[in-house]
Amino acid sequence: MTMLHDPKRIYVFDTTLRDGEQVPGCQLSSIEKIEIGKALEELGVDIIEAGFPVSSPGDFNSVVELSKAIRGPIICALTRANKQDIDIAAESLKFAKHARIHTGIGASDMHIKYKFNSTREEILERAVSAVKYAKKFVEDIEFYAEDAGRADPIFLAQMVEAVIAAGATVVNIPDTNGYCLPDQYGQKIRFLMENVKNIDRAILAVHCHNDLGLATANTIAGIQNGARQVECTINGIGERAGNTSIEEVAMILKTHHSLGLHTNINSKKFYDISRMVSRMMNMPVQPNKAIVGKNAFAHSSGIHQDGVLKHRENYEIINPEDVGIPRSDIILTARSGRHALKHHLERLGYILERIDLEEVYHRFLEMADLKKDLNDEDILLLMGDGCEKNYIDGVKIKLLQVICGDPFNPMATVKLDVNGQEQEASATGNGPVDATIKAIHQIIGKDISLNEFQIQAMHGGSDDISRVNMRVSFNNRNYDGYGFSTDIVKASANAYLDALNKIT
Template identity: 60%
Template sequence: EILERAVAAVAYAKRYVEDVQFYAEDAGRTDNEYLARVVEAVIKAGATVINIPDTTGYCLPSEFGAKIKYLFDHVDGIDKVIIATHCHNDLGMATANTVSGIINGARQAEVTINGIGERAGNTALEEVVMTFRSHKELGIDTDINATRITGISRMVSSLMNMPVQPNKAIVGRNAFAHSSGIHQDGVLKNRESYEIIDPKDVGIDENSIVLTARSGRAALKHRLHVLGCELSSGELDKAYEAFLQLADRKKEINDDDVLMIAGQHRKASSRIKLDFLQVTSGIKVHSVASVGLDIAGEKFEACASGNGPVDAALSAIKNIIHRKMLLKEFLIQAINKGSNDVGKVHMTVEHEGVSYYGFSANTDIVAASAEAFIDAINKFVR
């Protein structure tokens, strides 16, 4: 009866459209011989795409790959259609099953951004794309522009209000983060030591060297270099000793901590300093900011309105610093208990194709945002 209904459904659809896809629901748990009979029948009825779903996420990768291969070996006319996969992640094997299916002949994969989907989710697009991009010996590529992956991942996460787990492959914020001293030293010497994917290939500017108590001298030296601070060998040794003492008390060391350790007080020695900031904001009114900057001892003032107090403050600063700047990333770090309500702001500002990082901490989040913006600007304005 199912065979008859499958054929009738495909024949009916074929009266109206040329391209007909047939889904063999729960094919993952279906006997291969019976599945082959159904597939052969719907191909004869006119189906052009045959989808083999692992609806319950039950299959092992070897089992799912063998199922696809069995169809290619036992179904007449299968060379005339496209075999597709649709795998669920109930046992955490959706990507592995999809990859196995493609290796065994499937040429269409149904996937989702970030692996979102019913129950435990579906196959993650980014994982399949980068698996084949990393294993060039397989001779398979999706031709997808992978540099858009990270941006699209964040957009989907934001629009659906579904945070991506930090350790998620490819798009998790820790996917390219290194905290082990040995790993950090290896990555700094040769990225491929501990990274099979260049972060830039998926739209991330660089790998993340996270400074913790497990970090070595190489990681501290690298962060100091990024911050524009070069130390002699002896100075680095002293700085590293102080770094380890602080790292024992703090889970993660930020840029201001590093500069303090090195005896560099960035704000005091910066060319551009925030002299004053006044912001007016409210409901159903435009936010307006007045900013005063001290640039190498000379005073400048400007006003601007914006979509909220932070936007107004940054716009006022832009009215003084006449450079083409693009705010690429703006992050307010979560405040931990006992931090005296200090808000930490991280920014990435692009100028002439180069990204510069700014950081500040303040009890006033608008002031912290303005200071972080100025911190980034100080790195390219001389």
């Protein structure tokens, strides 16, 4: 399949299954490659680089199987500039509906001297020879000028012109070591566009690495200066610091309409394929990763939350639904404001006209100080029978101090506010909870029996909130109490007081 020269179209070449798989610990089976390949096809990529067939029987087989399974995108196989590599690549692509051989050689003087121990003239001959030989097997030939980012522009232009004349349909200008600054890389692409006489017969491709964190910036600079194919990976995985992230490039083009460029990518598939690749390749996505990171559309600052809730575009330049994420996350933390709490209460079905928001917000802050962030279960607990609003006018804890551990017998000191008066007591028990309840009982002085006591961890983790359910009896009637805290003893005290405050 020969790509047409639509001047506004950016073709997407995905190398997740080749360059991405070169990351230590990220190797995939052929079945896994096919699953990701089909997801890439649904995503709308134009070319899938399926592997480096000569490198191993497994890689060869993966290219064969992907060639059978994928019918839309071009299937590409990587080679070095020698006949054996090209022969094996051609064999692996025999079932591909649309096949491409990707061959190439070093273009920088660094590679020519220290990698190939050769000369510019010899390298140029090998490049042309490889393209001509590959052309015998398939029509679509891509040539890569390795380390083009550090190559002499004039020699690079000579190489590009020569391989296009030999039959290359795409010429890849890789910043193999992530060396270039965006303006340098853009100027290199512009130089080639203006000085390669037959440049109209091929497409220039950009393949950038992220060693200095500039892969995406360099890729955008490349296409701004005339390149029309971008070579990327899902989640930006790849050698060393990784490759250009496909989701970042696609969303930059979608967001910046002034560039006048577009891809055929269905961006709503990004979130799902990001998670698939992360899971299969054992490569967690960093939370602050652009577009697909866990925090990419999460807001915890009260000022930002208020702004997003009033008008999403105050703090979001991308609609999360456009990348497959249902909605922004308003994360409840101690930095959250009333607007964020109100948003979650409404979302969970609470009728705010019946709620004292200030009083709930005060209790929310107390809970948030105990836990890094709160989720729906925490809010339900906050608003449920176990929250302190049920005894805000009754008995409240002013102080709770517990001493326990060998060789001490557990002892608790409790200070309570009983109808406006502070009272204090201490007691020992067979555990810190038992000692706390006995100390409370000394202050209350009623004949109360504890019948049931249950502790439930809400989520898991060292900062988890524990929910305690208690049932007490007084004058032959039962009363249920609920309490919560990251401190099990405090949660137990809250539950006991909740039950006591229901006794009339």
